[in-house]
Amino acid sequence: MAPSIIHYLALIPCTWLGWRILKRVTTKDPFARISGPPSSFVGNLLDLFHPDSWDFNIHLAKKYGRVSRITALMNAPSLFVYDPKALHHIIVKDQHVFEEPEDFIRANSKIFGPGLLSTLGDHHRKQRKLLNPVFSIAHMKEMTPTFYEVVHKLRKSVTQQVSQGKEEIDMLEWMTRTALELVGQSGFGYSFDTLDPDGEQHQFGLSLKNLFRSISKPGILLARLFIFPYVVNLGSPRFQRAFVDALPWKALHIVRDMVDVMHNTSLEIFEATKRSLDKVDGGSEKRDGKDIMSILLKANMAASEEDKLPEAELLAQVSTLTFAAMDTTSNALARILDILTHHQDVQDKVRQEVTNAHLERGGDLDYDTLTALPWLDAICRETLRFYPPVPILSRQARKDIILPLSEPIQTIDGKEVSEILVPAGTGVFVSILSCNRDPKIWGPDADEWKPERWLSPLPDSVAEARVPGVYSHLMTFIGGGRACIGFKFSQLEMKVVLSVLLQVFKFEPTGKKVIWQTNGIIQPTTEDAEITPSGEQKLQLPLRVTLVNAKL
Structure with a gap:
């Protein structure tokens, strides 16, 4: 029996591969006249999504401009775009055509459940409608004291480490632990971490932090593309789990264990919130009903029948929102600290600004004061x-569509085109990085990290470009119906953490070479980082940390 199953499974990718090769050979390339990099049988995807792909993304933009032809597996023609x-058409006007790729939705559904990252169209809009109020500025103002309460614990623990003579500190670990605790307290009224200096990272946070690079390993990725679509609905969940357990595949079992931790923790949080709302919770969690999950459950109970979400979708929001709020923001904070070690003059200016603001206020800052600090906002x-x-995101055309351009591009035969026919099924890769650094938008200094650009009026070209991002003319938080719902949460988190830490600590390089890997999300490690049991370099950001005032 076993050999027949194995042969059957092997037949699936072989059949699919043969069909794709036949289709590729017999189908005309719709982008043959558009310039782009050379590619192999596996296309440019390994170059585009390799952990060291940052330079390749920059190279594509500089050499081929705002639109170029790249290829997916088996040289399937795709587009690399930042025009x-x-x-605007991909993200806003025609977003119903340029949807998330099928693999993205399929994988997220299995990992997170039917949450925001796993739904499309009206289903996605229905979920956002219920979630939008808890990410309003009014709610951010209410959560600000909670943010400070958590970050003061961080400051106390790092101070303890420095006072004990520990100069080199892994700030990525602290940013990850803090980000998880912030989303736990303000999002779910739940504590993941005491932020004790001798404590360990919660397994939920570790699972979320390592998730994307684990599911992007070549073997897992090929299985996602070639096998998973055909077996995703095969048998019951119990049968599927038994089959995964039986496969002698360590990489898959690592992903399985991560998903188990995420699901079990999410279920614990969800059930505790329900008990709290029923006023029969005998647990020790601090719950004042102002956390995101409590408000979400109350809103769901009050919603009309057509707007209500089933419990499975509410549960899925726990791991979905935690992942979205924790990983990107913790890495962004780590990046800021790393940059400030190389720009001590800027670090000093921000430190002076936040210190003066806290002295004038006589303590923690309110939301309006914090968000108005110009140098803090600028960095x-x-x-x-x-x-x-996240430097790049993927979309897939669901039907044939014309994609207009803001300026003509020159084809390889010397002609100019102002629009491109994108056939159904085409992969489109949106370069957030390249749009954010486009010199036609940001000027000749676009390739410089220059925070002072935000302290004076931006060039007219920035507003005139009409970049469809939801934040500061940037594509960082995307735009349209799939814009990052928690970008205000992320901004508040970053500013509270930085305003507290920079008052007390000075950050400097350790001399170790920091490597920023593209693992779906940009994450730091070092050349000499230890190898984890899964065979990867440990994610870390060691910085030299000292007290600004030795008397503290």
């Missing part, structure tokens, strides 16, 4: 412009 008008905006945590 603002094209992005956040400029880092998110220059180093977006």
Whole structure:
């Protein structure tokens, strides 16, 4: 029996591969006249999504411009785009055509459940409608004291480490632990971490942090593309789990264990929130009903029948929102700290600004005061412009469509075109990084990290480009119906953390070479990082940390 199953499974990718090769050979390339990099049988995807692909993304933009032809597996023609008008159609006007790729939705559904990252169209809009109020500025203002309460614990623990003579500190670990605790407290009224200096990272946070690079390993990726579509609905969940358990595949089992941790923790949080709302919760969690999940459950109970979400979708939002709020923001914070070690003059200016603001206030800052600090705001905006945590995203055309361009491009035969026919099924790769660094938008200094650009009026070209991003003329948080719902949450988190830490600590390089890997999300490690049990370099950002005032 076993050999027949194995043969059957092997037949699936072989048949699919043969069909794709036949289709590729007999189908005319719709982008044959558009310039782009050379590719192999596996296309440019390994170059585009390799952990060291940052330079390749920059190279594509500089050499081929705002639109170029790249290829997916078996040289399937695709587009690499950062033209603002094209992005407006992809992200906003025609977003119902340019949807998330099928593999993205399929994988997220299995990992997170039917949450925001796993739904499309009206289903996705229905979920956002219920979630939008808890990410309003009014709610951010209410959560600000909770943010400070958590970050003060961080400051106390790092101070303890420095006072004990520990100069080299892994700030990525602290940013990850803090980000998880912030989303736990303000999102779910739940504590993941005491932020004790001798404590360990919660398994939920570790699973989320390592998830994307684990599911992007070559073997897992090929299985996602060639096998998973045909077996995703095969048998019951119990049968599927038994089959995964039986496969002698360590990489798959690592992903399985991560998903188990995420599901079990999410279920614990969800059930505790329900008990709290029923006023029969005997647990120790601090719950005042102002956390995101409590508000979401109350809103769902009050919603009309057509707007209500089933429990499975509410549960899925726990891991979905935690992942979205924790990983990108913690890495962005780590990037800012790393940059400030190389720009001590800017670090000093921000430190002086936040210190003066806290002295004038006589304590923690309120939301309006915090968000209005010009240098603090400038380093956040400029880092998110220059180093977006997610440099590229994928879309897939669901039907044939014309994609207009803001300016003509020259084809390889010397002609100019102002629009491109994109056939159904085509993959489109939106370069957030390239749009954010486009010199036609940001000027000749677009390739410089220059926070002072935000302290004076931006060039007219920035507004005139009409970049469809939801934040500061940038694509960092995307735009349209799939814009990052928690970008205000992320901004508040970054500013509270930085305003507290920079008052007390000075950050400097350790001399170790920091490597920023593209693992779906940009994450730091070092050349000499230890190898984890899964065979990867440990994610880390060691910085030299000292007290600004030795008497503290």
